[in-house]
Amino acid sequence: MTDGTATPVNPYLVLGAAVVLPASGHVMLGVPVRGLQFLFFMVILGWVTTKLAPADAGFIGRHAGGFLIYALSVLDAYRIARIRHAIWVHKARPAGDSAGGDAPSNI
Incomplete structure (x- = not known):
């Protein structure tokens, strides 16, 4: 595109990375702190449920x-x-392109 906006990462690539390695999807998106927070709570709640779960x-x-x-x-x-x-x-x-078909006709 010519507007200078960078192309975002493909959502399916982010989904695949997040499934394979926890927090890697967030790193790909540029929010590694959010991914680290998820990892922290993943470990904490995993540990808590090991202590509370039946044998x-x-x-x-x-x-x-x-x-x-x-x-x-x-x-x-x-x-x-x-x-x-x-x-x-x-x-x-483009500004004149509308998906709903509301564009004014040139009749």
Whole structure:
């Protein structure tokens, strides 16, 4: 685009990175502190649920708090990426182009 706005990161790339490595999606988006906060609470709640879970619980059950924050982190990184991409697409559209068909006709 010629307006000088940088192209945002592809939301699916951010989603893939966030699924593979926690907080990496936030780092790709330029908000590493937010990713670090998610990692901190992931570890803390994972530890808390290991102490509160019954002895016969499986791995997922013993670390359910950490997995909950992990899932929220993935969703948050993807949401931020989608919003940034949608804003970029909206700004890149020419002024007279409207998706709703409201453009004045030249009759």
